Amino acid sequence: xxxxxxxxxxxxxxxxxxxxxxxxxxxxxxxxDDDDPAADFSTIQxxxxxxVGGDRIEVGPGYYLANTKEDVPVVEVVxxxxxxxxxxxDPASTVIAGQGSRxxxxxxxxxxxxxxxxxxxxxxxxADDGGGIAIDLAALVI
Numbered sequence: 001x002x003x004x005x006x007x008x009x010x011x012x013x014x015x016x017x018x019x020x021x022x023x024x025x026x027x028x029x030x031x032x033d034d035d036d037p038a039a040d041f042s043t044i045q046x047x048x049x050x051x052v053g054g055d056r057i058e059v060g061p062g063y064y065l066a067n068t069k070e071d072v073p074v075v076e077v078v079x080x081x082x083x084x085x086x087x088x089x090d091p092a093s094t095v096i097a098g099q100g101s102r103x104x105x106x107x108x109x110x111x112x113x114x115x116x117x118x119x120x121x122x123x124x125x126x127a128d129d130g131g132g133i134a135i136d137l138a139a140l141v142i
Contacts, residue, residue: 036060078109084117114141
């Protein structure tokens, strides 16, 4: 059976579709380095907080810790489909460290493509599963 639209069908707003396509095509590269003042940020979490979907965070060599005393992961990504990539060839040069008291990385609610590449996750801890990394409803490639 073929349904024909007479007077009850409404057109799809084209402006919404165009706006979505424009946003999806925009991506920035955000730089992180714990000892280079020319970088955009000195912590990975600051860069994650500033990022929007599609952005790429490039992280220079270093030892990255949580900058808070709260019991939160060193890097927490919620609802953002982004890439976080270490720029050094050797993963041992770029470390995300839980210091035996917190999870290294937690990534959740990101249904687009996500990437975490080139890092060493060190001394992550949690009473739950995933001291190094926990992934919940995220399409993450490691």
